[in-house]
Amino acid sequence: MDIQTAIASFSAFAQETRLMAFRLLVRHEPEGLPAGEIARQLSIPHNTLSTHLAVLERAGWLTSHRQGRSIIYRANLAHMQTVLDYLVRDCCAGHASICELPSASRCNDTINL
Numbered sequence: 882m883d884i885q886t887a888i889a890s891f892s893a894f895a896q897e898t899r900l901m902a903f904r905l906l907v908r909h910e911p912e913g914l915p916a917g918e919i920a921r922q923l924s925i926p927h928n929t930l931s932t933h934l935a936v937l938e939r940a941g942w943l944t945s946h947r948q949g950r951s952i953i954y955r956a957n958l959a960h961m962q963t964v965l966d967y968l969v970r971d972c973c974a975g976h977a978s979i980c981e982l983p984s985a986s987r988c989n990d991t992i993n994l
Contacts, residue, residue: 882967890964893940898925899933903942906956913955915948 882890894900901923906914914922920930934954937943941960945952 882963887964887967890940890942890960893936893942896933896936898923898930899937902930902933903937903956906943906954907958907961910956910958913953915951915953917951919954 894903902919905919905922916930916934917927919925919934920927923930925933934943934945938945938954942957943954944957945954947953
């Protein structure tokens with residue numbers, strides 16, 4: 882990851898609804914949620930949410946697939962790990978064990994999402 886990609890990624894979270902949607906989807910991994918359910922849980926109009934989900938997907942934070950008439954969205958945990966790795970790549974004067982981050986599979990156990 883380069884700095885421009887990191888900036889584009891972070892800028893997607895510079896809006897409350899997008900951050901809330903991503904956090905919701907992280908909590909619903911690995912199944913994901915249909916767009917309508919995301920809108921319902923966040924109390925956001927469908928058309929407004931669609932715009933936010935598109936921004937997150939373009940930035941790499943989400944993936945989507947069609948299931949019947951619904952579009953199912955999932956948090957892209959691989960992208961999240963890549964961004965976290967980028968943030969701490971040079972931390973702690975080369976002593977990576979000091980800066981060790983929880984793996985995506987342990988997030989719910991160690992981080993209050």
